[in-house]
Amino acid sequence: MDYKNFFLRSLISIIFIILYIIIIKINFKLIIVLISMFYIIIALEVIFNFKNNKFIILLYLFLSYLFFYNLDFENIDLRIFNLLIIIIVFFDIFSYFAGKLFGKNKIAKNISPNKTIE
Numbered sequence: 001m002d003y004k005n006f007f008l009r010s011l012i013s014i015i016f017i018i019l020y021i022i023i024i025k026i027n028f029k030l031i032i033v034l035i036s037m038f039y040i041i042i043a044l045e046v047i048f049n050f051k052n053n054k055f056i057i058l059l060y061l062f063l064s065y066l067f068f069y070n071l072d073f074e075n076i077d078l079r080i081f082n083l084l085i086i087i088i089v090f091f092d093i094f095s096y097f098a099g100k101l102f103g104k105n106k107i108a109k110n111i112s113p114n115k116t117i118e
Helices: 003-026 027-049 056-068 076-102
Strands: 106-110 112-116
Touching: 003 027, 027 056, 027 076
Parallel strands: none
Antiparallel strands: none
């Protein structure tokens, strides 16, 4: 993790959580706006901070955005959606710690230097 951006990333995360709670209270169908903002910020970070493989990463972002955009938010149960988000967050955290504890084989140095296969 790039610790020089840690404060900025934490601040943006808190803002997104607050916006998510506000959107839930107002109208859950507006969640696509928040997701779009999130993808735009990630794409800008990739464009300005990555030197190699920008196209592959942006293609992945675009394809995953298409998945979210095609979800029918009118018929999604809020509890199930929140459970999905919680599962994704915990999986990401667990993967980080598992890679730190057991990881020895690096995936690619130019995309993410500390990611391991394990």
